Amino acid sequence: MKIKPLQIIAHIILILGVLLMVVPIWISFASSSHDSVTILTEGMKFHIGDQLARNYNEVLNEKGGWSEEVTAAKMFINSFIMALGIATLKVVISAMSAYALVYYRFKLAVPIFWLIFITLLVPLEVRIFPSYKIVSDLGLTNSYTGLILPLVASATATFFFRQFYKTIPDELLESAKLDGANAWSFFIDFLVPLSKTMIAAMFIFMFVYGYSQYLWPLIMTTAEEYWTVVMGMKIIYTESYEGVALPRTAERFAYIILSMIPPVLVVVFLQKWFIKGLIQTEK
Amino acid sequence: MSFLDLKNVTKIYPNGTKAVHETSLSVEEGEFMVFVGPSGCGKSTLLRMVAGLEDITEGDINLDGKLINEVDPSERDVAMVFQNYALYPHMNVYNNLAYGLKNRGIDKETIEQKVNDAAKLLQISDYLQRKPSMLSGGQRQRVAMGRAIVRNPKIFLFDEPLSNLDAKLRIQMRLEIKKLQQKVGVTSIFVTHDQVEAMTLADRLAVINNGIIEQLGTPIEIYDNPKSLFVAGFIGSPQMNFLDGNIKNKTLSAEGFEIKDIDSDFEGEVKLGIRPEHLSQSENSLINLKVDLVEQLGSDNLVYGQLKDKKDFCYRCPGNLTIEKGADLSLNIENNKYYIFDKSTGKRVN
Structure with missing residues (x-):
């Protein structure tokens, strides 16, 4: 096969892009396997050292915080629960509200849709005080419910589901009606299976969104048992200034690597659906 | 019921x-x-x-x-x-x-x-x-x-x-x-x-x-x-031919020909409808067709042409007849199979 110069250039650009993404992660990973002292004195490392197991073990299990009770493992679990809850509920609620907007032709459907859409302009950070007030009045601070609930409404996902439902031909609904499907079974038997690739894609986005939340959990939680990974990142960085001896650089890298794993796993498991959604339409 | x-x-x-x-x-x-x-x-x-x-x-x-x-x-x-x-x-x-x-x-x-x-x-x-x-x-x-x-x-x-x-x-x-x-x-x-x-x-x-x-x-x-x-006009393929005409005293006069003793008491402006398949070539002709185009379907020929007043007209004949482009045909309506419609209301009057 003859290779054209254009292809070579294209590949070089792609390879550079890959390196740009992968090298920092590799450096973090390699550095996380050394002694902190080594890194502080010699700089970041490209090769694997011999402290891998020790560093990770320490990061996962060392008790930290003021109460000396919370561990990184617990924070991972918290973040995972929060992201899972946010992603699942966002998808469910968005799919259902889009269903209502598209198929129930009530007069206010369009204004309501735009009202939902406008909330894109008002992210959580902007309305954080009223949100906090409500959650706090409901007595939901320091709970998973409080962490998840204010974030579950999603204009973006509602918009995408709405656009998708609009492309489904009316005959399908009519045919299903004649086959005895009611509103609920049309949603479950038709819209959900038809939009499963869409659901997977939305789930990935929303999971990463939920996982990377920082400000909300920071404000919401006073009990350390509800701390999340991103908050922990801040703690592990500030720790050294308050503290004792050397900054624990190697452990920091280990923590960063660990914190990437859950979202990467979600993407890996759902990417089959995700790509399917991009390349084929099953309509 | x-x-x-x-x-x-x-x-x-x-x-x-x-x-x-x-x-x-x-x-x-x-x-x-x-x-x-x-x-x-x-x-x-x-x-x-x-x-x-x-x-x-x-x-x-x-x-x-x-x-x-x-x-x-x-x-x-x-x-x-x-x-x-x-x-x-x-x-x-x-x-x-x-x-x-x-x-x-x-x-x-x-x-x-x-x-x-x-x-x-x-x-x-x-x-x-x-x-x-x-x-x-x-x-x-x-x-x-x-x-x-x-x-x-x-x-x-x-x-x-x-x-x-x-x-x-x-x-x-x-x-x-x-x-x-x-x-x-x-x-x-x-x-x-x-x-x-x-x-x-x-x-x-x-x-x-x-x-x-x-x-x-x-x-x-x-x-x-x-x-x-x-x-x-809707049922039948090719479509029925329609010609403008006028009825007076049971005589229908269209452009170039007349039909006498029609079975209708209607008087006034009408449309005369003739199906292409209800025509045949004959000596005592009613309609003269100048052929523009012949479509040969095998079993039938569809002959398209113009009447004296340049009106488009179609005649369907058996496929074994050879008709040249530019020929002049003399056509007659078979068995008086023609339809007359009131021009204003579109209702059939015969």
Whole structure:
């Protein structure tokens, strides 16, 4: 096969892009396997050292915080629960509200849709005080419910589901009606299976969104048992200034690597659906 | 009361468009009724009102002795085949057929038996595990029909189901639909804009224009005896020739010729309709045609040309006659088969 110069250039650009993404992660990973002292004195490392197991073990299990009770493992679990809850509920609620907007032709459907859409302009950070007030009045601070609930409404996902439902031909609904499907079974038997690739894609986005939340959990939680990974990142960085001896650089890298794993796993498991959604339409 | 009874059914859309005007119609049990008309004439709307997919603005629809105006589509026990088939893309053929039965709470063994019977009847048994996207147009068509048959409904509704198929397949499926309907014996309504489909399928057909049934009858009645200018022009291929004329004292004078002793007391401006196939060449000619173009179909020739007044005209003759371009033909109307319509109202007057 003859290779054209254009292809070579294209590949070089792609390879550079890959390196740009992968090298920092590799450096973090390699550095996380050394002694902190080594890194502080010699700089970041490209090769694997011999402290891998020790560093990770320490990061996962060392008790930290003021109460000396919370561990990184617990924070991972918290973040995972929060992201899972946010992603699942966002998808469910968005799919259902889009269903209502598209198929129930009530007069206010369009204004309501735009009202939902406008909330894109008002992210959580902007309305954080009223949100906090409500959650706090409901007595939901320091709970998973409080962490998840204010974030579950999603204009973006509602918009995408709405656009998708609009492309489904009316005959399908009519045919299903004649086959005895009611509103609920049309949603479950038709819209959900038809939009499963869409659901997977939305789930990935929303999971990463939920996982990377920082400000909300920071404000919401006073009990350390509800701390999340991103908050922990801040703690592990500030720790050294308050503290004792050397900054624990190697452990920091280990923590960063660990914190990437859950979202990467979600993407890996759902990417089959995700790509399917991009390349084929099953309509 | 007949099996399906429409009484003064009217449909007005919210934007004020009147799609169907006070239409009354009855369909007997087991009958194959065809609604035919140009697009936008209201034929599909009428069908969809029977199915329950459109609200009825005024009037009553009775099915099997029961008023169904307010009955939910799923409760009407009707089955419909859509123009684009509307197969469920995420289900395999088996589940496409079984879905309606499952919703009715029928047990698994019965469903399996019914689906298999229907699949056998339609020769789709081999594809039961396939998804609709893996089927050809004709197979999809069969699945759509299977989905209708398997429920054993009171009435089949077909909404232009053949229009997405290529010409050859369309003719084949047309035959199959007719055969199937005769075998199953279910009352059917078939909507089409194709007059050949209408003629071949129908026990009776309703020619619809602007939301009104212009004429209702067997295909032959409608072909032989069109009641209005619209029906005469719509049914028959190639189209009937229309000439302007004037009647006075039972004599019709058109451009270049006269017909005496016509069977009508009408006086005034008229349209004279002559079917291309009701003409023949003869010595004592009525019409002189200058030939522009000949289409040879094998069995027939379609001869297109102009009359003296430059009016386009078509004559259909047996395929064994050779007619050259530019020839002058003398034509006569066979057996006085001509139709006269009031020019202002479009009503037949002879």
